[in-house]
Amino acid sequence: xxxxxxxxxxxxxxxxxxxxxxxxxxxxxxxxxxxxxxxxxxxxxxxxxxxxxxxxxxxxxxxxxxxxxxxxxxxxxx
Numbered sequence: 001x002x003x004x005x006x007x008x009x010x011x012x013x014x015x016x017x018x019x020x021x022x023x024x025x026x027x028x029x030x031x032x033x034x035x036x037x038x039x040x041x042x043x044x045x046x047x048x049x050x051x052x053x054x055x056x057x058x059x060x061x062x063x064x065x066x067x068x069x070x071x072x073x074x075x076x077x078x
Contacts, residue, residue, distance in 0.1 A: 004036035017042040 004023055010032065011022040019040040024032035040048050 002036070004038070006035060008032055010034070014042065019045040 005025040006023040007025045010024045021038040023035045025035040027033040
């Protein structure tokens with residue numbers, strides 16, 4: 001499996017029923033450099049993007065809950 005580090009998106013296009021998301025990562029000099037292209041078939045682009053949004057929102061919620069748990073003293077330790 002290939003992994004692509006994404007620090008940013010440089011271009012998004014839709015051609016021949018394929019959504020192409022050109023990704024970039026920060027190079028050693030701090031400037032963006034191409035890191036790869038996500039190619040998503042148009043027929044599933046909507047569901048894939050919605051899954052990314054939903055998954056990110058759920059992960060954010062879990063992180064916030066974990067941070068709140070760390071702020072609260074354990075029961076009986078007050």
